[in-house]
Amino acid sequence: MARRRQVYEGKAKILFEGPEPGTLVQYFKDDATAFNAQKKGTITGKGVLNNRISEYLMTRLNEIGVPNHFIRRLNMREQLIREVEIIPLEVVVRNVAAGSLSTRLGIQEGTRLPRSIIEFYYKNDQLGDPMVSEEHITCFGWASTQDIDDIVALTLRVNDFLSGLFLGVGITLVDFKLEFGRLWENEDMRIVLADEISPDNCRLWDAKTGEKMDKDRFRRDLGKVEEGYQEVARRLGILPEAGVRDMKGPETVQ
Ligand SMILES: Nc1ncnc2c1ncn2[C@@H]1O[C@H](COP(=O)(O)OP(=O)(O)OP(=O)(O)O)[C@@H](O)[C@H]1O
């Protein structure tokens, strides 16, 4: 494959220029970070699994009419996506108390919330992604009231659908983070789901035992991190055929 220009290197992914204008190639790394990159490590095979899991979930969401950036998977670690103008917000949905909600508000981890909660965080690593309200978002022009309405409507649909999908394979969708972007077609703009949906940004617990199958295994040094990610892929029926030995995938083409 021809050399491609790197557009951005993040903590978990690299973006390359795509084959056509308005497209990007998203390469999934094995690198893992937590606590605003204070903790760093690698999870062998994570990139391959997240590429598959995100492909699978974005495809299912597209089928139910949730517009998103995914076009197609290219290989073990790469997928072709539509380039969007990322809205600088992390949209977090919570169904069960865990993580910062539990620590900040003293709600015991594992408490089922009486209703799902949506929280917004300003995407800014230097500031540590602070939580913000709709007032901040509109005041500083990160998104309009209409944009927020669209984001909330899409987020609720994603939550309903994914909660059911995961429960069907014995997994509780505790919480997760979404990113959205603006997609321009001529003069028209629509908001679409972007980035990734994977055990890196979802809390996934075994519905019976409560065992964690997500990045908390890495954050909290619980061990068997890659096994957790693999188990999610296995239950979704998308574990790469060759199994664990094939997890490394091809080297990046740059
Ligand atoms: N369709 C898209 N078009 C443009 N940018 C995208 C798209 N999908 C995701 N991105 C951006 O690509 C980057 C993916 O890299 P990664 O997830 O590794 O970043 P990160 O280290 O988490 O950094 P950031 O704080 O910017 O999210 C993110 O900045 C994300 O917002």
Ligand SMILES: [Mg+2]
């Ligand atoms: Mg990211």
